[in-house]
Amino acid sequence: MAFDYDLFVIGGGSGGVRAARLAASEAGAKVALAEEYRMGGTCVIRGCVPKKLMVFASGYAGAMDDARAFGWEVAAGGFDWPLFRGKLDAELDRLEGIYRTNLQKAGVDIFDARATLADPHTVRLADGTEKTARHILVATGGRPFVPEFPGAEHVITSNEVFRFEALPKRVLIVGGGYIACEFACILNGLGVEVTQYYRGAQILRGFDEEARGHIAGAMCDNGIDLRVGTVVQRIDRVEEGLWVKSTDGHDAVYDEVLYATGRVPNTEGLGLEQAGVKLRQNGAVEVDAYSQTSVPSIYAVGDVTDRVNLTPVAIREGAAFVETVFKGNATRADHALVPGAVFTQPEFGTVGMTEEEASAHGPIEVYATAFRPMQTGFAGREDRVLMKLIVCARSRKVLGCHIVADHAGEMIQLAAIAIKMGATKEDFDRTVAVHPTMAEELVTLKAPVRTG
Structure with a gap:
């Protein structure tokens, strides 16, 4: 059977882009990639990169206090969020352009559209166009998870933090993982009054216990109102903002409520199960050590597989996929001792x-x-x-x-x-x-x- 492409990648994040570029530039494959939102995926557009830039921004208030202690005469004005956000948007545009340019230089055909699976060798684009491929790589990443409860429609997730028109004065962050804790520290550093709820006994579950306690203590010392063993019961919009009722009786009004209660794989509506691809209970694509799914022609890398959900790991998985499938060098991504x-x-x-x-x-x-x-x-x-x-x-x-x-x-x-x-x-x-x-x-x- 003659195929339109040797490889069709669904998803323009770090893993998918790396696989597409290497397959085209190093293995001489005819490659296409479809991305429904922006090139660069979660990491570049709404994750690691903008978050780290916000981390830098949030540290300057403390740095100016330190500078005075070291003898410098400095005075901090207010933080100019619109100025910062404008520069942030420009930087993300620049990085997205680099991703797109590198794909084009490698000879990858780009489709700015949602793509789903029609069968093990066919991808259907949003306009109904179908493209066939010898191999299909699913690299659609993950998305924030918000549980169902009264008032859930009022909350935001980490996706929206970078899009604030103005910084809120009072924020409630719900969750105890690294995303929740990072944004609690960022917003606190930018002068926002931050309260954080976590249902468990201690934040950063899964990390070293002593380190978790050390960080929790530092966050509280820095002014974050951290409340563990606490769950939101309901949220109502009132004139002053968002009224939050919680299980610890600390009912209060906030300007924004940010939910960072985990992420789920982006597999909904992709046609994976109809194509025969097995999914795990949480919706993640089930793959073997070589990122191959239950359908021999379909592979998956990155957060959509819910193995080690980190950008550098997705990049390694994408490269290992190309080595295995297009270079004849069976290669497993190494998930041991990942820092x-x-x-x-x-x-x-x-x-x-x-x-x-x-x-x-x-x-x-x-x-x-x-x-x-x-x-x-x-x-x-x-x-x-x-x-x-x-x-x-x-x-x-x-x-x-x-x-x-x-x-x-x-x-x-x-x-x-x-x-x-x-x-x-x-x-x-x-x-x-x-x-x-x-x-x-x-x-x-x-x-x-x-x-x-």
């Missing part, structure tokens, strides 16, 4: 096992320290940094590293290289410290604080 960062204030960098996970696998030693860093200590702030290594008592390998500190994301990237290579605690010990830095504590931790 990550949570851009709270302070930041949280993590790689490997938590203390709780590691102790369940065998005897461990925990090396940790918390201290006031030089820069903020001199400025009179009470911030404390946490550095933590989890070590296997038998092999001496470092199983996990957890850092809560300014620039923790930068530090954890380098620590992850050593841990990925199988470094032992003694390898860390043999490394000479860079002084004076916060990171030097990672190589000067001599005695375990506890064993397990």
